[in-house]
Amino acid sequence: MNSFTFAHVSDLHLPFEPALSLWQHFSKRQLSVWSWRRRKLLHRPEILDALASDLRSPDIEHVAVTGDLTNFSLPDEFRQAAQWLEALVPAARLSLVPGNHDALVPVVATQGIDHLAPWMRAEAGWPTVHRHQGVTLIGLNSALPTAPLLAQGALGSDQLARLEQLLKEEGKAGRTRVVLLHHPVADGAVSWRKALRDRAGLQAVLRRVGAELILHGHARDARLDSVAGPGAPIPCVCVPSSSAVPNPRDEGARWHRLCLYEEAGRKRLEVDVRRWTPQTQTFAGTARYVLCLP
Secondary structure (H helix, E strand, O other): OEEEEEEEEEOOOOOOHHHHHHHHHHHHHHHHHHHHHOOOOOOOOOHHHHHHHHHHHHHOOEEEEEEOOOOOOOOOHHHHHHHHHHHOOHHHHHEEEEEEEEHOOOHHHOOOOOHHHHHOOOOOOOOEEEEEEOOEEEEEOOOOOOOOOOOOOOHHHHHHHHHHHHHHHHHHOOOEEEOOOOOOOOOOOOOOOEOOOOOHHHHHHHHOOOOOOEEEEOOOOOOOEEOOOOOOOOEEEEOOOOOOOOOOOOOEEEEEEEEEEOOOOOEEEEHHHEEEEEOOEEEEEEEEEEEEOH
């Protein structure tokens, strides 16, 4: 691996004005509609336009999206999300995993998640694998419908078993393994109401076979956590919503420009933090740091 530069965005919540049918009012979607009515001005189209412009920069080789493109899991929302992704970058240059809002309630695949299939490329099931140079992006699906007021996720034993084998194979090949999922892996990153139910199982897999980096969303603020690996801690980097106006509950739209490279035989990750600036109506670099990867 010489260097690989890619973007991490999450929780886009593309603006969409819902029109629920009578039976849809008697579902979890109604709670999301009430929440959207209170917060509808937070996820702004002009921020999304500026984000798309940034992500089309020629130095961005790939884009990783860690879920929550939609708000209500409505069929028209999935079609809108597909159109937004299609206009962003070629499908081969984007890796997508779903978030809890993309699985708010059970939806027939042909009316929902199938619209996002070109960017997930999960025809063979989860985890998904996207290889670029010496880097392997491994996508996990933690999204599932839950009871009202819950936003939990789960991977399941089958997905965890396939992940362990995949991490082992990619590690033996000497590739840099980047795991993408929506929900945090580290304990305490979010409340129990929003947590990954089987994160202990995922942590056990990572402790046995390792990974070099974990990227996720779902938390309202940016986070840098770690989980145990076989020899050294594995960094867990969270980006908050990449489309939200700064407000008392959200720190504001942000995305990370990530550059993986090797220096003196050690793998490094340079994180360039780009935040929405209301005064200029653009994203600007506000911080930069380097992580040593296991």
